[in-house]
Amino acid sequence: MNQIELKTLLADMSLEEKVYQLLQVTSGFFNQETVLTGPMRDGGFSEESIAGAGSIIGLFGAKKYKEVQHTYMQQQPHGIPFLMMLDVINGFKTVFPIPLGQGAAFDPELAGRCAQMAAKEAAVSGVHVTFSPMLDLVRDARWGRVMESTGEDCKLNADYAEAIVKGYQGEDVSEPYRIAACVKHFAGYGAPTAGREYNTVELSENTLRNFYMPAYEAAVKAGAKVVMASFNTLNGIPSTGNRHLMREVLRKELGFEGVLISDWAGIEEMINHGYASDRKHAAELAMNAGVDVDMMTGIYSKELPELIKEEMLPMELLDEAVLRVLELKNQMGLFENPYKDADENLEKEIVLCKENRKLAREAAEKSFVLLENDEILPLKQLEKIAFIGPFVDEKEIYGAWSMLANAEDTVSIKEAVLASLDDYQITFAKGTPILGAEDYQLVPDHIAEQIAKEQENLCLEELLAGAVEAAKTADKVVLTLGEHRCMSGEAASRAMLDLPAIQQKLLNAIYEVNPNIVVVLFSGRPLDLREVKAHAKAILQVWMPGTEGGNAIWNVLKGQAEPVGRLPISFPYCVGQVPVHYDEFTTGRPYKDGAKERQYLSNYRDIPNKPLYPFGYGMGYTTFSYSNLTLDTDIMREGETIQASVVLKNTGANHGVETVQLYIRDCVGSVVRPGKQLKDYQKVALNPGEERKVIFTITEDQLSFYRADGTYGCEPGEFQVFIGKDSNVEEFQSFVLK
Numbered sequence: 001m002n003q004i005e006l007k008t009l010l011a012d013m014s015l016e017e018k019v020y021q022l023l024q025v026t027s028g029f030f031n032q033e034t035v036l037t038g039p040m041r042d043g044g045f046s047e048e049s050i051a052g053a054g055s056i057i058g059l060f061g062a063k064k065y066k067e068v069q070h071t072y073m074q075q076q077p078h079g080i081p082f083l084m085m086l087d088v089i090n091g092f093k094t095v096f097p098i099p100l101g102q103g104a105a106f107d108p109e110l111a112g113r114c115a116q117m118a119a120k121e122a123a124v125s126g127v128h129v130t131f132s133p134m135l136d137l138v139r140d141a142r143w144g145r146v147m148e149s150t151g152e153d154c155k156l157n158a159d160y161a162e163a164i165v166k167g168y169q170g171e172d173v174s175e176p177y178r179i180a181a182c183v184k185h186f187a188g189y190g191a192p193t194a195g196r197e198y199n200t201v202e203l204s205e206n207t208l209r210n211f212y213m214p215a216y217e218a219a220v221k222a223g224a225k226v227v228m229a230s231f232n233t234l235n236g237i238p239s240t241g242n243r244h245l246m247r248e249v250l251r252k253e254l255g256f257e258g259v260l261i262s263d264w265a266g267i268e269e270m271i272n273h274g275y276a277s278d279r280k281h282a283a284e285l286a287m288n289a290g291v292d293v294d295m296m297t298g299i300y301s302k303e304l305p306e307l308i309k310e311e312m313l314p315m316e317l318l319d320e321a322v323l324r325v326l327e328l329k330n331q332m333g334l335f336e337n338p339y340k341d342a343d344e345n346l347e348k349e350i351v352l353c354k355e356n357r358k359l360a361r362e363a364a365e366k367s368f369v370l371l372e373n374d375e376i377l378p379l380k381q382l383e384k385i386a387f388i389g390p391f392v393d394e395k396e397i398y399g400a401w402s403m404l405a406n407a408e409d410t411v412s413i414k415e416a417v418l419a420s421l422d423d424y425q426i427t428f429a430k431g432t433p434i435l436g437a438e439d440y441q442l443v444p445d446h447i448a449e450q451i452a453k454e455q456e457n458l459c460l461e462e463l464l465a466g467a468v469e470a471a472k473t474a475d476k477v478v479l480t481l482g483e484h485r486c487m488s489g490e491a492a493s494r495a496m497l498d499l500p501a502i503q504q505k506l507l508n509a510i511y512e513v514n515p516n517i518v519v520v521l522f523s524g525r526p527l528d529l530r531e532v533k534a535h536a537k538a539i540l541q542v543w544m545p546g547t548e549g550g551n552a553i554w555n556v557l558k559g560q561a562e563p564v565g566r567l568p569i570s571f572p573y574c575v576g577q578v579p580v581h582y583d584e585f586t587t588g589r590p591y592k593d594g595a596k597e598r599q600y601l602s603n604y605r606d607i608p609n610k611p612l613y614p615f616g617y618g619m620g621y622t623t624f625s626y627s628n629l630t631l632d633t634d635i636m637r638e639g640e641t642i643q644a645s646v647v648l649k650n651t652g653a654n655h656g657v658e659t660v661q662l663y664i665r666d667c668v669g670s671v672v673r674p675g676k677q678l679k680d681y682q683k684v685a686l687n688p689g690e691e692r693k694v695i696f697t698i699t700e701d702q703l704s705f706y707r708a709d710g711t712y713g714c715e716p717g718e719f720q721v722f723i724g725k726d727s728n729v730e731e732f733q734s735f736v737l738k
């Protein structure tokens, strides 16, 4: 359809038909299996509104989609098809690493390919829109949804934002195997007070603009078709009713012209926030803020007709919202072909195909971060290795948002090892379940009940004893530890960042009989790894690696693939340090860990300032040296650039891929600036002994920020340039911007 035809259609629609276009309900209302991702309350839906709902969430499967769409369209006065939306967060059925793990690859191009793969699987299964990428900057590991972010850095997040949106959408969402991206959660949802889910967010304008906005901006600039309003209040106003944030910032400043959807029941929850007095007031606030679609409440469909009839809201506002929904359907080509890519045969051919598994394995291998290695990895053939721990044969090694993953499609570590045993002498022992009774509180109640039932006939003492025996006779122990997949994700905040207690006991028991321990760590968040570090000679952080996790882990452990990941988020010394992030301001009384003088300086009396493992950190199977940090000039004038370079050398015995990181410090600003900020990075592969000059170009845009007067740009003065292996790099060269 063209724009005139769309507007003609709009003009011919009744008030009720228009309002129903703005309702989104789960497929459960259409007697279909659904994935529930929010509380089911009595939304006050009428039969008519459900029958006319403009979009459905939670439906998947080509056959089912086509059946529901066919019946649905026959009931519509103008035959308008519904939009199908789903949380395809880290893959559809072929599951790749959680976004935090993808961020560790420092490889947005790879994440883009994964998004494209997910879009293809989802599209042939009937999905039109995914509620991804989640672009909330996160500096607090207590918050469970840290697993959905790509970490604590605004530059890295912005790079991933662009790549993932383009991976899903391509250049034209009506093209085959393309789906629309939904940027979420606008805005600032990743900074809940005390890391507690759904809690209040207080961000200064400077912090919001300079740290939390860049990723959202990059996604909108990349053409994201949908944005989701966040649950939280931002500086006292719920995003769902925040007219300034949505109409002034998102639409006017960022130029977003797509569909703005509430989060699940977000419109109704403005009553709980104390911002709306009742459902009718909530409808008025959300519509005035420019929220187009009401996810999972009946507020819009019930209250908007009255608000329009009572002239509390102008019809223009309603028409504007409905037109944006119709435009999205039109951009997807649904008026010409309401079934788009849905195809049962293609579904069988594409979903979980070998090519997709291969990509998932590559993404997993590149997401792993080697945190410690005291010359114990890679494992050598003929060594006697005991694989111990609750993840040895665990197949649910995918993130909490892997709605459609099936454990039977996943490769466990044990399956991977047995499939390519080579000349290794391997034994397996579980040692403990992931959670003991004292840890059940760390997962949702229904999961805890399921785990408790599974453990009814389990003899924990025998399990542990078997593992200790296996460890005693092994040369090395690969000890698999970590969080249950449901310990992170939505509504999964934790006040402590420890391993489950039962696993701590296993770690201690194994260490007593064999200190040659390689810990493989599964988690959706940074954990407090002090105890693990004290008991292990190697630590491989594997996040939640997805469908091909076992193969990827075995490949890296035996050196068939090298660990190339770098931390996209700081691992705190302990939870007391949180929120901790590398790009902090220096304060007026800076303190450097280890300095003798501590009094009246910014430090803790009982722990260091620095995290246990810093942003950008990671090891490989070789070593690198950095030398000759050079700037091609020490004066930069308007419109000019500076070349910064370093000589990188592989000083080890193995091939290696180094993530060379460029950081810049703006020494004086009209608002204070971070001690350093990532401005660029390059992955450089070198053979043993090989060296290469790595060159970066420094531009004015990299020096720009939202200044004290709210304008965006750079300011003259001194800048320091760092190039190194992680954010702890200290050597710098200076230049002056004139």
Ligand code: GLC
Binding pocket: 037, 038, 057, 087, 131, 184, 263, 264, 490
């Ligand atoms: C959830 C989440 C949001 C998700 C939506 C639909 O509450 O906050 O990220 O996309 O509901 O499942």
